[in-house]
Amino acid sequence: MAKYQIYMVRHGRTWFNRYNKMQGWSDTPLAPDGVEVAKKAAQALKDVDFKAAFSSDARRAIDTCKLIMDANVNADKVQPQKLMEFREQFYGYFEGMNSPEAWFMVGQPHGASTFSEIIAKHSLDATKDFMKEADPFHDAENAEEYWTRLNRGFKKLDEIAKDGDKILLVSHGTTIRSITDRYNAGNFDVTESPQNSSLTMLERDDGFNRVTSYNQMLS
Missing domain, CATH: 3.40.50.1240 (Phosphoglycerate mutase-like)
Incomplete structure (x- = not known):
């Protein structure tokens, strides 16, 4: 290769x-x-x-x-x-939403209120898993x-x-x-x-x- x-x-x-x-x-x-x-x-x-x-x-x-x-x-x-x-x-339900508002909704159940805070407390991959979890349609990746x-x-x-x-x-x-x-x-x-x-x-x-x-x- x-x-x-x-x-x-x-x-x-x-x-x-x-x-x-x-x-x-x-x-x-x-x-x-x-x-x-x-x-x-x-x-x-x-x-x-x-x-x-x-x-x-x-x-x-x-x-x-x-x-x-x-x-x-x-x-x-x-x-x-x-x-x-x-x-x-793919952000699913959160597409087009105000970014700070979306990340607050995604992070709050996990003790974080911003995208950067989710990364710091958990991981970058966790932002994806948390977003799918928070998406009421679970369409987010x-x-x-x-x-x-x-x-x-x-x-x-x-x-x-x-x-x-x-x-x-x-x-x-x-x-x-x-x-x-x-x-x-x-x-x-x-x-x-x-x-x-x-x-x-x-x-x-x-x-x-x-x-x-x-x-x-x-x-």
């Missing part, structure tokens, strides 16, 4: 990001400042020899990926593709469902990656944070969310993941 690098970029800032609303499988377009920060990321990454480019199937990720690849040295060789496996976590989906995505990347490849993957804040938390090779502080259009680097070697940098701002 190949050893390759994944350049994980969070999408540009959206309208729901601006309003601090839960945005998992729901989707809002990039806000004007989100387009601008994505263009800055594109300039910072323009000389990276990407052999493939992927995004989740959310419009905010697709648009960010296109902005980056349109400026890339391999723009005429690499066509961005969608991988639904790298969608954001728990940790097992979430990681089963992401692992399918990594296996799809393995099918196309060759030794030494650099692959662009535009995904989402909680997804990048969760991957960093699970495969943390640098003691990165995942209580801090990756910023919009920031870069997180992951090395994948023979099916094993290792995050080597987290939340680097691109300008």
Whole structure:
């Protein structure tokens, strides 16, 4: 199996990001400042020899990926593709809700009132399990469902990656944070969310993941 690098970029800032609303499988377009920060990321990454480019199937990720690849040295060789496996976590009933309100409802039964407090007292995976538990429909993804989906995505990347490849993957804040938390090779502080259009680097070697940098701002 190949050893390759994944350049994980969070999408540009959206309208729901601006309003601090839960945005998992729901989707809002990039806000004007989100387009601008994505263009800055594109300039910072323009000389990276990407052999493939992927995004989740959310419009905010697709648009960010296109902005980056349109400026890339391999723009005429690499066509961005969608991988639904790298969608954001599904928040079920809580989609579109005010974020602090949602996390208060999810965390209170477990002695925590904010997202960061749930992580500190329990774990990042616990935020997923607690959310499914609090969802009156139980539609939200728990940790097992979430990681089963992401692992399918990594296996799809393995099918196309060759030794030494650099692959662009535009995904989402909680997804990048969760991957960093699970495969943390640098003691990165995942209580801090990756910023919009920031870069997180992951090395994948023979099916094993290792995050080597987290939340680097691109300008």
